[in-house]
Amino acid sequence: MPNKPTPVIFDCDPGHDDAIALLLALASPELHLLGVVTSYGNQTLAKTTVNALRLLQFAGRADIPVAVGAAQPLQRALEVAAHVHGESGLDGPALPPLATQPASQDAVAFTAQLIRSAAQPVTLVPTGPLTNLARYLAAHGTAGIARVVLMGGAIAEGNMTPAAEFNIWCDPEAAAQVFASGLDITMIGLDVTHKALLGPAVEAQLRSAGRVGTFVAELNVFFSVYHKHTYGWDGAPIHDAVAMAHVIRSGLVETRARNVEIETASELCRGRTVVDLWRRTNRAPNAHVGVDLNAPAFFELLVERITRLG
Ligand code: RIB
Ligand code: CA
Numbered sequence: 001m002p003n004k005p006t007p008v009i010f011d012c013d014p015g016h017d018d019a020i021a022l023l024l025a026l027a028s029p030e031l032h033l034l035g036v037v038t039s040y041g042n043q044t045l046a047k048t049t050v051n052a053l054r055l056l057q058f059a060g061r062a063d064i065p066v067a068v069g070a071a072q073p074l075q076r077a078l079e080v081a082a083h084v085h086g087e088s089g090l091d092g093p094a095l096p097p098l099a100t101q102p103a104s105q106d107a108v109a110f111t112a113q114l115i116r117s118a119a120q121p122v123t124l125v126p127t128g129p130l131t132n133l134a135r136y137l138a139a140h141g142t143a144g145i146a147r148v149v150l151m152g153g154a155i156a157e158g159n160m161t162p163a164a165e166f167n168i169w170c171d172p173e174a175a176a177q178v179f180a181s182g183l184d185i186t187m188i189g190l191d192v193t194h195k196a197l198l199g200p201a202v203e204a205q206l207r208s209a210g211r212v213g214t215f216v217a218e219l220n221v222f223f224s225v226y227h228k229h230t231y232g233w234d235g236a237p238i239h240d241a242v243a244m245a246h247v248i249r250s251g252l253v254e255t256r257a258r259n260v261e262i263e264t265a266s267e268l269c270r271g272r273t274v275v276d277l278w279r280r281t282n283r284a285p286n287a288h289v290g291v292d293l294n295a296p297a298f299f300e301l302l303v304e305r306i307t308r309l310g
Contacts, residue, residue: 005032006146006247007118009111011069012240013041013128014051015085016092016223017151020216020302021127021240022052026059027305028248034114034122036066037107041128041170042081043089045071048128049102051088054095059212059309067103067110070131073171081166084226092222093215107132112140121146123247127240129167134174137181147184151243153260153273155289157190161270165190168262169271176262185287187260188243189273192253192290196242196298198224199235205303212309238302245298246290252301254292259283 008031012018025033036056038049045068052066072078085091103110111132115122123146126133130152152167152175160169168175179185198220206213206220223236246253259281263272275289 003030004120005030007032007034007120007122008247009034009037009114009122009124011037011039011124011126011128011132012052013039013043013048014055014090015042015048015128015240016090016219016236017238017240018042018127019051019055019090019219020238021244022055023059023212023216023309024241024244024248024302024305026061027308030248033064034118035110036064037069037111037132038066038102039069039128039132040071040078040080041167042085044080045069047089050098051090051095053100053102054098057096057099058215062100065103065110067105067107069107070129070135073129073131074134074173076171076173079170086222090219093218108136108139111136115144118144124148125150125243125247127151127167127243129170130174130178131171134171134177137177142181142183145183147186148178149186149188149243149247151188151193151240153187153275154190155275155277155291157194158272159190163263163269164271165273168273172262172264172271175271176264179260179262179286186246186255186290187273187287188246188253188290190239192293193237193239193242195293195295196238197233197235198238198299202299202303206306209303209307210310213303213306216306241302242293242298245301249301252294252298253290255288255290257285258287258289259285260287260289
C-alpha cells in the first residue's frame, strides 16, 4: 500500500531555484502541495508573489492557493538579490501574463488554516528568508507541524557574505527563533546545494523533456550567468530543488544531527549558521544538517519528474 502523500506548504521567494523546486513539487505524487506562501528575498514581495502566481498558471495549477507573506525582515533592512535573479526575480524565459490573485488571508492566517484542516501533520518547506515561519510560530506555535525542511545556511560556506548564506543572512533573528523552536528541522545548506550544479548535460535532457523542461533549462541559462562570473562554474546550483527533493526522497541527502546556532550580534558574521559538526560543544543537536548529496540520483529524479509536466 503506497504511503499517503505528504502534505506540504512551500514558503518561497521565486527566484529561479525556488521556481524549479515548485515545479518538482507539482510533478511529485509523494507530495500534496496544500499551498504556497511568498516572501521578500530574491526580489521584493510584490515580484516574488507575481512570480509564484504566474509559475502556477504556467504549470496548469492555478488551483493551488498562494498567500502573501513578509515584505521585510523582522528587524533588519530589506535587501534583495537582483544581481542574481534579475529585476523581475525570474529573468529569462517568458511566463503567461498574470491572470490570478493571491488568497485574501495573510501568510500566517493562511498557514494556520491549512495546518488546522490538514488530515495529518504538515511539512513546511521554506526556501527563502525565515521571516514567515518565525511570525507563524510566534502566533501559533509548533502544533500540527511534522517537520521543517529548509534551504539555508551552510557548514563552511557563505554566498551573501564570506560568513553567511543569503536566506539566513536576510533575517538572522527569524532564523534564530526557528532553530530554537524545538521543531524537527532539516537544514539543506550550501555545502550540499553547491553539489547540485545544473550543467549543460542536464540542460540538454531538460530541453528534450518538453515544454516545462525547456522552461527550466532557460531558467538555468539565466541563473548560470551569476555563478559563472562568481565561481567560474558551468552551471547553477539549484539550491531549493534539493530541499524539495529531500522531502520526496530522503536518501538523496546525507544528514547529521548537530547543533546549529545563528549569529545575530556580529555584523562581520551576521547570519552565520554555526554548525557544531564535530561536536566541540555540549550544545544539543537541534537540526539534521545536510553534509552530502547524491547529485546524479537527484538530477535523475528532477528530469524524470519535470518530464511528467509535459
Ligand atoms: O542562498 C541561496 C538561497 O537564497 C536560495 O534559496 C535562493 O533562491 C535564495 O533565496
Ligand atoms: Ca529561494
